[in-house]
Amino acid sequence: MFPGWLFTLLVLLPNALMLLRPPQQVPGNLKTDKKLEALERAGQAGCFILPIFYQASLSAPWWQAAGLGLAAAALLFYYAGWLRYLLQGQAFRLLFAPMCRVPIPLAVAPVIYFFAAGLFLAAWPLALAALLLAAGHLGVSWQTARQVKEWEETHEN
Secondary structure (H helix, E strand, C coil), X not given: CEECHHXXXXXXXHHHHHHHCCCECCCCCCCCCHHHHHHHHHXXXXXXXXXXXXXXXXXXXXXXXXXXXXXXXXXXXXXXXXHHHHHCCCEHHHHCCCECCECCHHHHHHHHHHHHHHHHCCCHHHHHHHHHHHHHHHHHHHHHHHHHHHHHHHCCC
16 A cells, blocks of 8 residues: 555655755745635645545556656656756745746646646545645746746846
8 A cells, every 4th residue: 555645745855955955046025916825825735634644555547557657757857846956056046947848847746746646546635635736836836936037137147
């Protein structure tokens, strides 16, 4: 059996880097929509807590196995984004900059990851929480990315 709590642990591990290697060149006065923030928090709560109550067999049906494969790919992409952040000097903009043509990759990857985890674990409440996370996290990250880009343009040189 594959315990669902591993999904939460694996996605949170790189976030611990923020404590050890905080971002540099953080713009002041970033503002995001409070409704999107509320959706983001609700989605995060569901995505972090719900996997604890599920487990799946590694000999699952094809659609669950596909969910595991997609979750693994999203997690590897997420880790690659965090590795880029570390190797390029922890610049705040790297948390939002496109990677491999994917906009806001450190927001997109965990949304896909948790939705796929919901498939693998046959945890439909988790898949719904991932949709809430998508609505909030992608919106907040997009707003932040736009503000970071504007800030960089005015602070070049």
